[in-house]
Amino acid sequence: xxxxxxxxxxxxxxxxxxxxxxxxxxxxxxxxxxxxxxxxxxxxxxxxxxxxxxxxxxxxxxxxxxxxxxxxxxxxxxxxxxxxxxxxxxxxxxxxxxxxxxxxxxxxxxx
Numbered sequence: 001x002x003x004x005x006x007x008x009x010x011x012x013x014x015x016x017x018x019x020x021x022x023x024x025x026x027x028x029x030x031x032x033x034x035x036x037x038x039x040x041x042x043x044x045x046x047x048x049x050x051x052x053x054x055x056x057x058x059x060x061x062x063x064x065x066x067x068x069x070x071x072x073x074x075x076x077x078x079x080x081x082x083x084x085x086x087x088x089x090x091x092x093x094x095x096x097x098x099x100x101x102x103x104x105x106x107x108x109x110x111x
């Protein structure tokens with residue numbers, strides 16, 4: 001099974017729009033990957049919580065079947081955990097998931 005983890009860390013809106021969320025929205029429907037997960041970590045959590053355009057794009061990604069999570073430590077630090085959870089993003093300790101992905105069969109892209 002081909003699995004992709006997109007690790008989104010940048011707060012740059014154009015990177016989010018033109019790569020992270022654009023690519024994330026098509027990878028499962030087009031059959032590029034069998035399973036995909038978008039991990040939101042660091043400043044990307046803050047920018048997503050305050051940008052309605054990115055939130056709408058995230059919804060498209062989620063509707064395509066891509067799972068989403070956020071680093072709970074980061075989102076708590078930024079005060080955005082509740083907002084991101086309301087968008088359907090799971091607040092978790094992402095270090096565990098990332099370590100497992102790196103040690104197992106996942107391919108990882110970091111932006």
